[in-house]
Amino acid sequence: MLRLSKKTDYGLLALRYLAAEAPAGVASARAIAERYDIPVELLAKVLQQLARLGYVAAQKGAHGGYHLTRPASAISLAEIVQAIDGPLAITACGRDEEQCEQFGTCTVRDPLVRVTERILSVLQTMTLAEMVPGEGAMPMVWRGAAR
Amino acid sequence: MLRLSKKTDYGLLALRYLAAEAPAGVASARAIAERYDIPVELLAKVLQQLARLGYVAAQKGAHGGYHLTRPASAISLAEIVQAIDGPLAITACGRDEEQCEQFGTCTVRDPLVRVTERILSVLQTMTLAEMVPGEGAMPMVWRGAAR
DNA sequence: TAATATAGGACTAATCAGGTCGGAGTTGAG
DNA sequence: CTCAACTCCGACCTGATTAGTCCTATATTA
Numbered sequence: 001m002l003r004l005s006k007k008t009d010y011g012l013l014a015l016r017y018l019a020a021e022a023p024a025g026v027a028s029a030r031a032i033a034e035r036y037d038i039p040v041e042l043l044a045k046v047l048q049q050l051a052r053l054g055y056v057a058a059q060k061g062a063h064g065g066y067h068l069t070r071p072a073s074a075i076s077l078a079e080i081v082q083a084i085d086g087p088l089a090i091t092a093c094g095r096d097e098e099q100c101e102q103f104g105t106c107t108v109r110d111p112l113v114r115v116t117e118r119i120l121s122v123l124q125t126m127t128l129a130e131m132v133p134g135e136g137a138m139p140m141v142w143r144g145a146a147r
Numbered sequence: 148m149l150r151l152s153k154k155t156d157y158g159l160l161a162l163r164y165l166a167a168e169a170p171a172g173v174a175s176a177r178a179i180a181e182r183y184d185i186p187v188e189l190l191a192k193v194l195q196q197l198a199r200l201g202y203v204a205a206q207k208g209a210h211g212g213y214h215l216t217r218p219a220s221a222i223s224l225a226e227i228v229q230a231i232d233g234p235l236a237i238t239a240c241g242r243d244e245e246q247c248e249q250f251g252t253c254t255v256r257d258p259l260v261r262v263t264e265r266i267l268s269v270l271q272t273m274t275l276a277e278m279v280p281g282e283g284a285m286p287m288v289w290r291g292a293a294r
Numbered sequence: 295t296a297a298t299a300t301a302g303g304a305c306t307a308a309t310c311a312g313g314t315c316g317g318a319g320t321t322g323a324g
Numbered sequence: 325c326t327c328a329a330c331t332c333c334g335a336c337c338t339g340a341t342t343a344g345t346c347c348t349a350t351a352t353t354a
Contacts, residue, residue: 001232001311002151002266006343009238012255020254028299036252042344048301061352062298077262085148091156105183107167108159111278115224118269119149122262131258152311175331189313195333208321209330 008084010038011046012131015080018056019072020132028065046084053083072132078123088123090116155231157185158193159278162227165203166219167279175212193231200230219279225270235270237263 014032018025021035029047033040047066051058055075056066068075082088091112093100100106161179165172168182176194180187194213198205202222203213215222229235238259240247247253 002149002228002235002237003239004149004237006239009255012259013249013253016255030299036249038249039344041346044300045302051300058300059352060298060300060350062354064299064352066300081149088149090149090151092150092153102160102183102185106160107163108156108278111273112159115269115273119266122265122269126258126262131255154311177331186313188315191332192313192334198332205332207319207331207333210322211320211331213332 002090004081005085007042007046008081010036010043011050011080011084012077013038014043014047014066015050015055015068015072015075015128016131018066018068019128022065022067024067026059026065026067031065050080050083055079055083071129073127073129075128076124077126077128078120080128081123088116088120090119149237151228152232154189154193155228157183157190158197158227158231159224160185161190161194161213162197162202162215162219162222162275163278165213165215166275169214171214173206173212173214178212197227197230202226202230218276220274220276222275223271224273224275225267227275228270235263235267237266 013036014029017032017035018027022032029044030040033043047056047058050056051066054069057069058064058066078088091109093103093106093109103109160183161176164179164182165174169178176191177187180190194203194205197203198213201216204216205211205213225235238256240250240253240256250256
């Protein structure tokens with residue numbers, strides 16, 4: 001029901017932790033998992049995926065861990081979601097040529113892809129930096145916003 | 148992965164059909180299901196739910212069926228989605244006091260509810276009337292828009 | 295070399311969407 | 325008035341997706 005997966009939740013928590021709380025910006029999967037009380041193995045998988053796509057870099061061995069490869073202000077929520085959950089599509093007949101059974105007779109496809117694009121732009125607007133309230137990396141326009 | 152259910156797809160198709168194509172604005176679940184080649188019983192369930200919430204009215208017996216109770220321009224996509232899929236929440240710890248395991252330590256909840264609100268407003272903007280291109284019920288601002 | 299970290303595949307468990315079934319109520323023709 | 329056809333209605337079942345676990349290999353540091 002228009003919900004993003006727990007993997008994405010965990011990935012978001014981890015990335016925000018690396019951006020805001022991790023000492024020297026480095027933390028192991030175990031440390032993050034213990035911090036938020038989430039399954040270590042599962043978080044590890046998410047971080048591996050993020051590493052594969054270049055959002056974080058991994059350092060093996062003792063005292064290793066992950067760290068961001070870009071400033072938090074340069075990572076959008078849209079990128080994170082799509083990195084973990086795959087391409088954004090609110091309907092089965094997404095942007096790929098998957099073509100559901102009703103492809104020929106479907107009358108609501110066009111409006112729905114337009115909606116998808118708008119949602120995507122919402123996610124593109126929000127950056128990782130905007131998720132850490134104390135940091136100075138957030139844009140002025142948002143810093144002063146009410147509520 | 149941020150996808151809305153097939154039930155919602157079917158419901159959307161059905162409502163648009165009632166608004167735009169159905170003779171006298173009335174059609175049975177069977178007729179709509181055959182028109183789009185989707186499972187009759189499943190669509191029936193969706194229509195029942197929509198009837199329970201008052202978006203359509205049901206007429207039993209021969210020559211019965213469903214019809215809209217409001218003008219298509221007064222039904223937003225947000226309403227339809229939430230009527231079928233339940234309250235909009237991109238994360239498990241939605242607006243209800245469900246409180247996931249990490250409620251206390253979660254650091255991304257506030258930004259995410261803000262994102263949810265923005266997505267909701269996107270869905271509120273689009274009405275059922277805007278999904279039937281030939282009808283005159285759509286607002287001028289959209290009628291002339293490119294693409 | 296022992297300890298710690300990531301890498302990655304295979305496997306199991308739980309959840310939920312998708313689909314199915316029989317029943318109850320209404321209508322209209324004979 | 326009766327009956328048969330048509331429709332809505334609500335509970336049930338199943339299969340696919342997601343969440344989570346386990347195990348082994350590889351790399352790095354003290």
